[in-house]
Amino acid sequence: MNSNYTTRLESVRQEMDRLGLDAYILPSEDEYLGEYIPDYNRRLEWLSGFTGSAGMIIILKESAALFVDGRYTVQSRQQVSDQDYQFLHLHEDPQAAWLCEQLESGKVVGFDPRMHTYQWYLDTKSVLKAANITLKSLEVNPIDLNWHERPTTKVKPCILMDEKWTGINSLTKRTNIGKAIADKKADAAIIFSAESCNWLLNIRGQDIPSLPITLGFGILYANGDMVFHTNLAKLDSNIEEHVGSGVSFLDESDFKESLVSLSQKQVLADFNSCNAFSLIHADYNGATLIKQADPVLIPKASKSEIEISGMREAHIQDAAAEIGFLHWFDQQIEQNLRLDEAALSDKLLTFRQQQPNFVEVSFDTISAAGSNAAMCHYNHLNGSPAKLPENGVYLVDSGGQYDFGTTDITRTLAVGQPDDEIKRHFTLVLKGHIALDQITFPKGTTGSQLDVLARAPLWQNGLDFDHGTGHGVGHFMSVHEGPQRISKKGNDTALLPGMVLSNEPGYYKDGSYGIRCENLVVVTEIEDLGQDGKTFMGFEPLTLVPFDIRLILKELLTAPEREWLNSYHKKVHSIMIDRIADQDKEWLFKATRAL
């Protein structure tokens, strides 16, 4: 409870007074609306001390509220003063409705339109309007005006991604998506997502840890021409040749002028990815907005054969690192060395760093011993790292960015003599993983339709897990990529060949242990399977690392499940045996033996 935060809150209130605001809304998002926020844009953390990845603050004249989701109930109360803030739920206490309860008719609520989606703006404005409250778009951000010791942005160069790794050059990508824009009778599309822009231009970057992109936003025209707004200092002299004809690079601060030039044009815009600023200005200047999902999402998610071959090689290198780690881990256990979560995570990193094309981790490693693994979003850096239990399990969820692919893997490892309950639950989780991996499905099937397969073995035993079963994964890009997803929640994105997803059912026993079995898989068309003229698809694992067979209760597996496991392990052995260190070969042979 740092009184600094109270001072900061007061300084923002003074700013609100000057601006004539009765309330101010501050989200955790920044002006790029991406999943990861660089240090210098962590405004909500600066104001309140809250470090969680999602949240919102509403400041009123006399009080303030912090809205967080269930993941952060405990953490928010530890980090933030209850003298300054009341704590509410991000989803169960809708902010606009709450504002209507707090404020009288005629009051004014300020927000920074760069840090909210346009859809959020429309929805919030409509709720507030019904109560005669004005939602006022601010030109200046009250935090930025008061944040004096703000971290500086380092200018890290843009990465030009070779066509041998993307398979398609930028001009072809832009021309193809331009045609899709023309097919919708539109003149242009605002491509606000930096990931979409990076994919279109075959560039990457170093602006955010674990997410190798160059921040920026753009406009793609129906003829394939594109404007990309970014920090121009990041671009190298070969960029124009690299992207081919038709691309203009402009500074971020000039985006308003590009929006003005959309006047009288039909403009595709994803209301859920574009910020309010861009669409308010486009609309104000006479563009006709056509609400539609970002046209880059599906082509980017449906990876080309060359992109998939890069993903495969990245997974081979990643498996070599993971196998090295798993062997070393077993040696530590044999020697009764009960290392802590931080030492384990650090050691795993050294194995990845030995791989020729490793760039960085694709997310903060979850290294969780014993009961810590029961917290899905555990981070051992948030407290003192725990030591391995004498008997139980260790869960490690990690991944890497490689020059031509992205990985994400979770293995749950036996420590000492885990009891039969743990083994039973591990086996149920693995059964779900297998059921999802081996399903074949007709064209048009969504990930939501398949989700139950990964849960059914747990459900039959009155158990479940409280997270999605699978997320999309990018190609040397975000480890969380939409729009494909495998989850309970309905999702109308049909799975397409080349899409990469995680398959990661789990089980978490509060205060005791956590289990998760995660591979990445790629959607592939299966020739000769579909009857009656139907096209069928299936999953193929990209991840090539053994599951810990010491945790399996063999009698709980059906014959087809055992066959799946043996065949997977045989494949792991055959592909990896020539790619790992000599010292790991015997270990791999044993770890992949048939059950």
Place this chain on the structure above:
Amino acid sequence: MNSNYTTRLESVRQEMDRLGLDAYILPSEDEYLGEYIPDYNRRLEWLSGFTGSAGMIIILKESAALFVDGRYTVQSRQQVSDQDYQFLHLHEDPQAAWLCEQLESGKVVGFDPRMHTYQWYLDTKSVLKAANITLKSLEVNPIDLNWHERPTTKVKPCILMDEKWTGINSLTKRTNIGKAIADKKADAAIIFSAESCNWLLNIRGQDIPSLPITLGFGILYANGDMVFHTNLAKLDSNIEEHVGSGVSFLDESDFKESLVSLSQKQVLADFNSCNAFSLIHADYNGATLIKQADPVLIPKASKSEIEISGMREAHIQDAAAEIGFLHWFDQQIEQNLRLDEAALSDKLLTFRQQQPNFVEVSFDTISAAGSNAAMCHYNHLNGSPAKLPENGVYLVDSGGQYDFGTTDITRTLAVGQPDDEIKRHFTLVLKGHIALDQITFPKGTTGSQLDVLARAPLWQNGLDFDHGTGHGVGHFMSVHEGPQRISKKGNDTALLPGMVLSNEPGYYKDGSYGIRCENLVVVTEIEDLGQDGKTFMGFEPLTLVPFDIRLILKELLTAPEREWLNSYHKKVHSIMIDRIADQDKEWLFKATRAL
């Protein structure tokens, strides 16, 4: 191709001229917007000759179009003249967009607001408005003005349903749902669905074959009072005592006045079930409409213990009839009597008619021999009924309305010596049926999440079926009841204890044969299963009729699947043995023997 229809079309065009219309839209729906249309309201059939259950006609000055879905592609072209109509797709050729292509700016399109939902009206108006075309609400219906030999409506008395069968009296139901209306800060709800009104008043009726309701619509107030508009001649003298205090019965023609009385009130309205007429008038007269699903749907679908006990008894009587029929069927086959589909359907009806509480069939029986069964919506009355094949299968999908419940069952029966391909596909369908039946799931799960379980065995073999897996079923009411459903399409209705659904995967080989395995099941809470504080539910079959084990390839069933089947058959035998005719007992014993 009857020239009568051409004359009728012309007479409607003359009416359009008088009304100053450039186009007129006629849906297959009538003023009750229910699934079943009584003869005297089959306006689209009168105009065009098309007898399908769903369609829309748009008449222009010089041309006209009939919109039907894939089920009716062939039938529509057989029944309707291509001189008078062009044929378009009901879903793939959106009508409003098509009108915008056909008509110039400034034109006027007429529609009868009683025969479309309010949501349809809003959507259509908005599309037409963008093209500066006016959607004009008509006071008179051009068909009704010209339909001179229209069937008369027979006044069939309303049925008062005893509390011993409903479990809850009308006053309690109305008070409870009134509270739910008050919770939404509303004063009243327009309950347009006749089924919802019948459930609220504990009445049924005889207005429509197979759907035992009294047609009408109403308004429920937050205090539990209700107005029901119907043909008052149907009500008997005990109605007021039956429904308890607070109900006014008014003629249908007075509905407009009831809507006027909603002036200045907050009114819940289901835009997808209320007709445009009611909400246009409520809105015009100053009511504030709050868009929300009909508040009766979930309570009606989640049946009480007493309703479920009625459903159980209905299923026992229905199983007695079906078992009698199956035994008789086998005898005919043994004697090499190759009966036709009509004779079989008629015979099945005689077995149902012997049951003490049978009222009528719950839908037109699908009695389909050989390749006819490959058409999901086959009706043997549409042509000359086919005879049973020498070797193959016979599919019979039928059900009954009983005084206290509704049934729906499909069995696929061996005829002669079906080949191994048929048996293999039957076994795959049955595996899907079993997988869905035996799943247990946490509170909050929707039917869409479970759908894949019924399809997975087919999918693994490159096969699928092109219909939903399960629909809701009413309590002595519609055999198709929402909002619960098991289907590929996303549906956000969580399954709740007491909901009844069908479990009916199938496989259809064009031109060869059709297979379907259908039971009704009820959702039940499973005590002592859920761990970690979770509530778990499962399905319990209501249907008690053996599956034809002669069609099973035993080696394709897993041990748990065999156990499921044997245990189900054991239950069928133990419950039914004392409820069937003596002559059927030996047959049942054999039909339910363990595999």
